[in-house]
Amino acid sequence: MVFYFKARPEVGDFTIFMGLDKFENEELIKYGFPEDIWFHVDKMSSAHVYVRLHKGQTIDDISEGLLEDCVQLVKENSIQGNKVNNIDVVYTPWSNLKKTASMDVGQVGFYSSKMVRTVRVEKRINEIVNRLNRTKVERKPDLKVTTSMASLNEETAKKVLRQVEFYFSDSNLPRDEFLKKSISESEDGMISLALICSFSRMRGHLGLGDLKADAIPEDSVKAVAETLRKSTTLKISEDGQKVGRATEILKPEEVIEQVDIRTVAAAPLEFDVKLEDVETFFGQFGKVNSVRLPRHVADKKLFCGTALVEFSTEEDANKILTETLTYGGVQLELKPKKEFDTERAKETEEYEKTRPLTNSNRKNNAKPEEDYPKGLIVAFTLKSSSDKDSTEKNGTPEETQKEAGGVNAEDGEKDNKENVDEKNSLDGEEKKTEDGEKPSEGVKEGEKEGKLNAVETYKDNMDVVMREDLKILFGKFGTVKYIDFKIGEVSGFVRFEEPEAAHKARAAAVLTELGGLVVKNFIATLEPVSGEAEKEYWKNFRGSHEKFRESKGGNRGRGGKYHRGGHKHGRSRDDNNGGRPNKHRKF
Secondary structure (H helix, E strand, O other), X not given: OEXXXXXXXHHOOOEEEEEOOHHHHHHHHHOOOOOEEEEEEOOOOOOOEEEEOOOOOOHHHOOHHHHHHHHHHHHHOOOOOOOOOOEEEEEEEHHHEEOOOOOOOOOOEEOOHHHOEEEEEOOOOHHHHHHHHXXXXXXXXXXXXXXXXXXXXXXXXXXXXXXXXXXXXXXXXXXXXXHHXXXXXXXXXXXXXXXXXXXXXXXXXXXXXXXXXXXXXXXXXXXXXXHHXXXXXXXXXXXXXXXXXXXXXXXXXXXXXXXXXXXEEEEOOOOOOOHHHHHHHHOOOOOEEEEEOOEOOOOOOOEOOOEEEEEOOHHHHXXXXXXXXEEOOEEOEEEEHHHHHHHHHHHHHHHHHHOOOOOOOOHHHOOOOOXXXXXXXXXXXXXXXXXXXXXXXXXXXXXXXXXXXXXOOOOOOOOOOHHHHHHHOOOOOXXXXXXXOOOOOOOOHHHHHHHHHHHHHHOOOOOOOOHHHHHHHHOOOOOEEEEEOOOOOOEEEXXXXXXXXXXHHHHHHHHOOOOOEEEOOEEEEEEEOOHHHHHHHHHHHHHHHHHHHHHOOOOOOOOOOOXXXXXXXXXXXXXXXXXXXXXXXXX
């Protein structure tokens, strides 16, 4: 616990502080500021009292009024010294305090006795003490962090200056509703610097963790204020507590139009690309005002893969559009921001159409659109890494499936395991085996053995891709829920547990020189499944589960499989609902 006091206003804005006990004093000794001046009652036990001078000031700049406040406070906080008159108080710069391993907790010495000054205090002045106590504030600061903020290092100062200038720039302010509202509600057009320091990127630059605005250390605010005073586009209040634009902003609509004209959309970029890296890259070709990394339309937690780079001039932006640029080994597609906005508007419209209605007061009590997870599914196509056709390399479906203990037309597609395996659905109602797999109800023993033999048969065959190979491949990016694929086929689907895993897989595939992910002697190219295709996937997926539940009671026959080529065997299904066009399996 540290106690903070405000010195008399007429001497300036100065903070006087002291620790709660000897342990807190130890921390204050360790994490002091060059501007701190230390006070103590000479030859008596007392509190360690400090006053923090302004940057550039020294002990010689302490005024008589400020000195009197400090010595009265230290006298009042000495059990023995407060009882007697005519005591001496010593004071010296914090940098002159000497601490050795042999000293007790809270004990301190001096490097140079010549730097220690002494002042006689005749008596306690209650008026001063009472005034100081009325300003008393208790805090639990992280002294280590506070000290590191005393004077921002060069790298941190650059980041802080650029970040705050961006907040109030033409690039951001016209679109930032929160800042615009805060400024409009302020009489002087300035807002709290502590609030600015509480923004996530600023907290990251300053190492402030997750502190809220009212918990930002005062010293951190002052350090940031000193840095921002160097800006030509910002103004800082005299007390260093507020910040604002140095000039008024033009009409927001006009500013936004000007900014958009000199902004270029660049894609594709890695899902975890850093804003600073993008800025550095494009900074080679022109002065960059700002970089934005828009979120994905369907998942605000994920970067959409396109960066918006604003240049300082329209000429620089137009020049970049004529360049052929490669980032991370991939050639970038560059387009004006207006084209990006048009495409994004279409994506948003499509996404909104497929989103479930959540309003309970629907017109005519219309049935709500069915909800389903978004962004989990990725379609893949296998292409031979050699000049041969991929189907020749991967074997024909008939050959590989038959050898793998699979199915043929005569046995009515007995490998139709989907109804049981997919029973897991979204609600996980069915029981699982100990390893998390579904019990394959109704699958013949011979089929199981055939499948196990297939794994052993083709495990080392680089020209045959199995679900197990794909499981290992896609498992690098996150948990895989299902692989929809059969030996001998050249395309399928993978369903991840989290959208981020699907995004990572697609980004990794795009960024490879081969244009896809390597699996044995094949290249797997990936495409997202979204919009109507994604909706249809889940519709068919759930339809299969409903049919299985209905048939559970008596007839346990599974009927025929709806083959991808449209060929049916066994019991027919309703064409509208029927059998999924793409089979999904759990491994």
